[in-house]
Structures are given as structure tokens and as C-alpha cells.
Amino acid sequence: MTSVAQTPVRRRSWGDTAKAWAKIASRELSTVAITIFGLLLITFFIARVIPIDPVLAVVGDNARPETYEAARVELGLDKPLWKQFAVYTGKVFTGDLGRSVLTSNTVVDDIKRVFPATLELATLGTLIGCLLGIPLGVLAAVYQGRWPDQIARVIGLFGYSIPVFWLGLMGLLLFYAKLGWVGGPGRAGVAFQDLITPITGILVIDAAIEGDWEAFRDAWSHLILPSAVLGILSVAYISRMTRSFMITELQQQYVIAARVKGLSEFRVVWRHAMHNAFVPLVTVIAVSYMHLLEGSVLTETIFAWPGLGRYLTHSLLNADMNAVLGGTLVIGAVFIGVNLLSDILGRLVDPRTR
């Protein structure tokens, strides 16, 4: 009894940590590689099933057979499918997504130009979603089964049931046309069009960098409504997931232990339970960010927002397939990137996997 044998403690050696990380990295990378391959396969497949003849699109309807044949060879369409796919893959990896028929720029240039606008929208939207959704979800979990929970449930279900483009229209009708609280469609008012030199491409930030506060206010008034519309969509998802994670955490023994220590309920909920719920929540926020990138396709159309979504739909309606597939590919790639990032972040937040 006198010799208090200390049970051995698992030490964290740097070698082990590095090895574990290398293993995780290789697994993640192989997942990413396979997903990107699948992505390419799908876009390639879509390009192949199009009823539009790509050769005719180049040479025109009245071309002579020889011209047609020459163009066909030049486009590589005489080669076997797998070779065409290899060529396509090679081009994508060298940053060649072809040329947009509509804008006559390369698709890559077009996307570089429009993407920051979408990023701006989705980021602020996610931020709004988190700021509203997380407290709502926590409240619902703390008062599980009682009225705050019911309210959160109804808000969540509404969020899942409203078409985003209609919500955008209603928002414009109310806050722009009737109340005049926000700027109308577009990214900036007429007076501020092209006034700010793009540095980051994100208008509010660029205006702030230049110190042009009037332009900042204008950009902000245009940004807030579409972001809020997107944000409401993610409130539904984020609050729901937060609720379910928090209910799990609040049933844990460590929460009782925290209460026994005499901590305030606020601290128990936000510092102890929330810290744990945040681990899976990282993934949820990432998923919601991706949903918003997707939602921006419809939202941007409503708000005449010059982002990737509008570029995509615009190209779509004009059968500009290079642009459509390029845009799809980029959004897919961003999805993969965000997924990877959330995995890494999730590991960093959780000491058990760190």
C-alpha cells in the first residue's frame, strides 16, 4: 500500500506524432486523388453525352466534309475514348479548361475573375449561419423538448423548405423596394461601378484597403441581403446539427462533473459541452459552406451578382459547354478542398486525434 505504483502514461513523442500524421496525410491524399479522378470522369462523360456536336460548333453547319474531318482530328475526337480522357486530364492539370464561346476568354481567366464574388457571398453567408445557427441549436438542446426547442425546430424546418431564389426575390421586394434598407441587385451601386481597383477581388475588403468608406458602405449594402438569404439556409442545417451534438454532449458525465465544481450553467454549456460539440461541428460548417457555394448558383441569378454561380447558369443557358464544365469542375474541386480542410481542422480541434 505504501508504494504507490504510478501507472505508465502514454507519452507523446514527436516521432510517433509525425508518423501518425504521415499516415493520415497519405490516406487523405489518396481519397482526394480518387475523388478528383471521379470528378474528371463525370465532367468528361457529360461532355461526351451532349447531343450538341462539338465539331459543328467550331466549323459551322455548312462546312464541307473535308473541313469537318480536319476539325474533328484537330479536336482529337478521332482518337479512342480513353486517349481523349487522358488528353482532357492533362489539359485540366495544366490549367487549360478551354475557351468560353460566350466571353471568348479562357475559362480559367473567367473563373478567376468571378470566383471572389462568390467566395465573398458564401463566406459571409456561412458566418451569418454560424452566428445565428449555433446559439439557436445550443438553446434548443439546453431546453430540449420545451418551447425554445420547438421554435428552433420550426425555424430549421422552414429553412429546409424555402426555395432560395424565392426567398431572395421576397428579400428584394421587402428590404430594397419597400423599405429601402439595402442596395439593389448587383455588387455595387451605379456610382461606385468599377471605382475600386481589385486587389483581393472581394469588394468590401478592397474598399476598406483603399480607405474609401463610402464605397465600403455601398458594397456592404449590396452584399448583406444575398448573404443573409444564403445564411438563413445554413441556419437550418447548422442549428439542427448543433442541437443534436449538444444533446449528446450534455448527457455526458463530464458535464455533471463541471456542474459539481460549481461552474455557472453558461460556462458548463459554452466552455465544456460546446467545446466538445465543436469537434463534429467543424465538418458541419464545412458542409454548409459547400451548400452555400451551391446555393449561390440560384442566389446570384436573382441578385445579378457577378459570381461563379451566375457565370455557370449564364453559360448553361447559352450552351457554352466549356464554361459549364469548367465551372462545375472548379466547384467540385473547391468542395474537395473544403472537405480536406475540415478534416484537418477537425483533427486539430480534438486532442484525441491531434
Added chain:
Amino acid sequence: MNESTREHPLLELDNLRVDFHTPTGIVQAVRGLSFTLGRERLGIVGESGSGKSMTGRAILDLIPHPGEVKADRLTYRGQDLLTMDKRARRKLRGRHISMVMQDPKFSLNPVRTVGDQIAEAYRVHHKASAREAKQRSLAMLEQVQIREPARVYELYPHEVSGGMGQRVMIAMMLIAEPDILIADEPTSALDVTVQLQILKILDDLVTQRGMGLIFISHDLHLVQSFCDRVIVMYGGKAMETMPAAELADESARARRHPYTLGLLGCLPDLDHPRETLATLNRDPAWLA
């Protein structure tokens, strides 16, 4: 501590009841329990569902939502806990009445370092700088016989063994120097070899500080050797209360409640091996 509070016992319970109002009716977890706790070691034994854990929770005001606590009297050093507001009850927790729980694997927050959690328990009740709280915590870790407190302080719960986790738990729950400690099956989740060490630490600290201990367990032998007094609970009621020494006393058997005898009868005994162990006979009349 002034003179008037010193005269009162640490804890007085009279006719404590805990009811849960569920859609299918009222579940009575504790039905009329009374006892007084001084600076002593009081054991509460019973099967699972006997209401022994709920008693501890009721004292701490930690009965979950549909539950309701009623009593004719519930006082801590003469202060009436029943009329006290939630905030004041919270201030008592940790600082005056504390609890060690069963499994350190689940009762320590997995995403915060153990040191952080101990220091937090100190800082809720004492105005202290982060530095001072850390010093206190390290000293407390030493008191629960952890050899390298500075190293252990930085570890996460998943990095410590069960026995060490329970020491951390004890350190966390005693750092604010409470007078009453409720130990709810503090060793049930641990290996047998570690159990004795933990009990020794608990014993030393309780004796040193002159605390009152409520030791909740299903283990008759343990309670008998560790406590001064024992309450045997069944179905939310106390079947009987007796000095712990009497549990083993053969000559006192005649005075024992049939349920206590039943519990004793279920235990295997090396000196008197039996072919089949007895099973408990429960009489509904006991709960009447």
C-alpha cells in the same frame, strides 16, 4: 466558520423525496430518506436503482429536468437548502459540497487538459490569478500522490490511466476545500489493484481535512471496511441504518433487516464456500 454554524451537523435530511414526472406516471426515485451527517464516513449501499445516486444528486441540486426534490428538511450546516436560490446552491457546489464520480474516462472533459480543469475548479470559487491557480493545482496533484505534477498537468484525459484519472478527479473536486464529499462508486470502474490506492488517498484526505464523506457503493465489504456508519437502501427507502462494524458482527444478525441479510447472503465467502449463491428475495411490504 462562526460559532453558530459549528453547532449544526454538516448535513441534515428529513424525509427526502425525489420524483420524476414522466408521461407514463410518477417515478419515485427516493421516497422518504432521512439522515444526519457529521464529520464522519457514511456509507450508502444498495442495488442499482435503489436511489442512492439520486440522493447524492439531490443534495447537490443536480437532479435532471423532469425530476423534483421535496423534503421536510434539507440543511447544510443549518442553512436551509430548500429555500435557497439556484445561484446560492451553485456557489455551495465544489466549494462546500463536492462529488467524485464513477469513471474518470467519462467524467473528465476530453478536450481540455486535466490541469486546466483542476485550476478551473479553484478559480470558480477563489479570486486567484491563473498563475496562483496553477500553483494550487500542482500542489493538489501532489496531494493525490501524482509524482510528476507538472507533466501530468499538461496531459489530456485520454493520455492518463484510469487510476491516475481518478486521482485527478479527486484533486479537482477537493481543490476548493469542501466540507462534504460525496463519493459515488469512486472505485467501481477501476482495476482491483488501483482501487485500494485510490481509497487510501481518499481516506487520508478526508481524515486530514476532517470532512464528512458520503460513500455510495454497491459493495458491502468495501463499505463495511471503509465507513463508520451504513445506510442500506432499497427502492428509494432506507431499510436500516447501523454502525459499519455491525455488518460483520455475527451476533448482531438477529437485529438485521431481512434485505440486509439478503444482500450479505448473495456475497461469496472464501471461508464458507457454498454450491449456489442465494438470490435476493424482495418483499413489496418493505416499501409500504
Added chain:
Amino acid sequence: MSTWTDYLLTDSPESRRQARLGQAYRKWLAFRRNPLAMVGLAIIVALLLVAAFAPVIATADPLAQNLDRRLLPPSGGNFFGTDSLGRDIFSRIVYGTRVTLVIVLLVVITVGPIGLLIGAASGYLGGWVDRLLMRITDVFLAFPRLVLALAFVAALGPGLENAVIAIAITAWPPYARVARAETLIIRQQDYIAAVRLQGASQWRIVWKHVVPMCLPSLIVRTTLDMAGIILIAAGLGFLGLGAQPPIPEWGAMISAGREQIFDQWWVATFPGLAICVVALGFNLLGDGLRDVMDAR
């Protein structure tokens, strides 16, 4: 009356059928206690009734144009006003229920079995089949659903059938995931091992034991998914890629009202409300079903 409930709620059922009916009745009782779920059920029943009796309920021909009566505000004659071609919006919304139902049913009929098959096969067979199928599922899940559907419709050409195909192509992976997860759990249960020991065939195990156990969570998943399908279909319609004019599709109707949103608000507002109500109905119903059928 009371004999029926006695028969259903007895603790000692005398036949399997009685036990099964009794369980179903108990679930119904639990479901009935949830007011939100009952609202959802009411909405869906109303949707079905409106679709069935559309000619009776509609006050006008949904396709009849009347350029003299363009863009009239809501009134006693035109409950929801008229659109830019003078068509009665209320009647178009009433007939629109049929379009919505057709899309949802077609998607669910194609997607459910495909998802169930892929998921159950993946989970039950395991090994390389599982790895391959799940990789494919992951690739599809990694894609934004709407964008993928857009790309497919762009390739196939706009129209109702193509929209359904595009949505179906993008909708099956979650079903496969659910079915696989369920199958994996069930496969390891002891009672499946017991059935196998009694000499039941592989087919019998899958059909009589695995599929019925997967079904509740798939039904819940499907109900909740219907709202999503309605929203994506409406999105495609809004972009002009779904049902083509003059079919009264709600998304396309919103799109048609977009130009006049600031002056004639009713043209875009009412179809949108219809989408909201129906999607909400499916969500409420699915949510209630989940509480009852899927305890996990």
C-alpha cells in the same frame, strides 16, 4: 370501438398479425401526439386531394390566356391574381400540384430501389465490391447536387423527363449510404446468425430480415428528401431547365414573375408560397416519422 383498441393494445397478442397491427397502432398513437407531424400529414393529404381534384378546385383553365386581363392583382375572381399572359395564377398553382407530384414520385421510384440495392449489396457483400461502390458514392457525394444536376440537364437538354433523370442521378448516394449503414449493423446482429444457423438461404435473409429492417430509416430518409427534390426541381424550373412552358411548374412560374416582382408582387409570390408549404409538409411529416420509426 374500445374492443378494437383493446385488441390492438393488448400486452399478449394471440397472433403475429395482431402483434404487428398492435405495433403499428402504437406508432400511430405516438405519431398523433406530435402536432407538427400531424400538420405535415394534413398538408400532404391536402396536396394529394388537390392534385386528384384539380379540375374541380381550379376556377379557370390553367393554360387559357387572356391578354385583356394581364397582371391583375388578387381579387374575388382571381384569388392569386393573373400573370403576364392573363392566366389565372390560382388555377395554375392547383394544376402545378400534379407536376410537383409527378416529379417527386418519379425521382423516388427510381432512386429508392437503386439506393437500397447498391447500399444493401455494398454492406452485405463487403470486400472489394463495398470499397468500389462506396468510392463511387463518395465521388457523387463530393459533388454539389444542384450543380451536377445542372450540368446533366445542360448535356441532356431541358425538359421535365431530363430534369427527373438529372435529379435521380444526383439523388441516390445518400440512400445507398443509409442502406449500407443499416445493413452493416443488421448483418452483425446475433439473430441474423441464428437465422443462418437454422438454414435460411441468403436470399431469404436479405429479403425477410435485412430489407425490412432497412425500410424504416429509408422511408424517413425518403420523406425528408422529398422536400429537397421539390426544391431542386423548382430550381431547375426557375432556370428554365425543368418543365417547359406552358406547363404550370411552380419554379418556372416564379421565374416568369421575376420581371414584375417590384410592381406585380403576386405573380412570383404565390407559387413560391406553394413550394414552401408543400416542402414544409414533407419535412414535418418526415421529422415526425423519424421520431416514431427511427429511434436512433
